[in-house]
Amino acid sequence: MLTTGCEQAPPSGQVLARVDGEEITGGELRVEAQARGLSIRDAATRNALLGELVDRKLLVREARRERLDRVPDYILNSRRSDEVLLAQQLLAARSPNRTVPDDVARQLVRDNPQMFDRRAIVTVDQLSYAVGPRPLPPPPRTKAELDGLERALRAAHVPLQRSQQRWDTAELSAAAGKLLASLTAGQPFALEDGGRVFVGQLLAVQPQPVPAADQLASARARLQAEADRKLLARLTDQARDGAEVSYQPGFEPGS
Incomplete structure (x- = not known):
């Protein structure tokens, strides 16, 4: 047919x-x-x-x-x-060349144990407030000391937050992650990070190390993501330079 x-x-x-x-x-x-x-x-x-x-x-x-x-x-x-x-x-x-050299990835692993070998999920009881003229307080050795610090700060009208938080040491800043990864449950801490003061005690530590066989791949992914963020910021700045952007009053970013 x-x-x-x-x-x-x-x-x-x-x-x-x-x-x-x-x-x-x-x-x-x-x-x-x-x-x-x-x-x-x-x-x-x-x-x-x-x-x-x-x-x-x-x-x-x-x-x-x-x-x-x-x-x-x-x-x-x-x-x-x-x-x-x-x-x-x-x-x-x-960014056509997206390959991260092995030596660069290994250096990240060596320099940041809190992301790899000593990575942990930590639960903390903490006070958080903006960095100001007052000095960083000593780490509170007991809950009673932390409670006393909270009362003193509130009496001084310092805006603060008291909360229990769970943090992944791999996702914190290098300084904060390394400090918390070096502590055990029950130990205190006090640090400045990102314009804020964090003071408290570790309630629990759950080790979550990255397996040795996966560390280089994880390091490469982190380095590439960071390179992408920087490139994205640069491209955005370049595009903004040649653009006319206006906002309705009250809708500007940061307002």
Whole structure:
């Protein structure tokens, strides 16, 4: 039986499937797999993922038929997704060499035990207040001393916060993380960090060392993330220099 001219040949080559004439290519499948953290080397996984892509295309077709692509929330979310993706693409384009040398990663591991070998989750009972003219108080050896310090500061009208917090020593500043990682439960601390004073006692310490086999990879990821943050700040500053930005009164950042 002869095929009519309007019929399409079955998908082949880079075209893996069609939904009402809309092609799904190998590149689209690869991007979908990367976004989900999946490997498509296995045929069963690949084919199942392709089936899910087809299902999504069908749902999208129905949504467009109902004109949901014109709903304000969809338009705003779509714009946000495009902007986030483009900003990520700019970051990737401006930092093509994203390889962190092994010696640099090893140095980070050596210099920061609180992130790796001595990483811990610590629970603290602490006072926190802005750095001022008064000297850093001595670490309170007991809860009674911490309570007394709180009363004295409140009597002096020092704005403060008393709270119990859980901290990951790997995510604190180097000075704070190293100090807390060196202490055991029941020991006191007093430090200045980020323009604030922190005074208190460790209630519990839960060691969470990074396995030796994972330390270099973790160090590389941290160094790359820090490089990305610096590059992002530089690109933003450069873009702002050539832009005219205005805010409605009361909406300025920091206001």
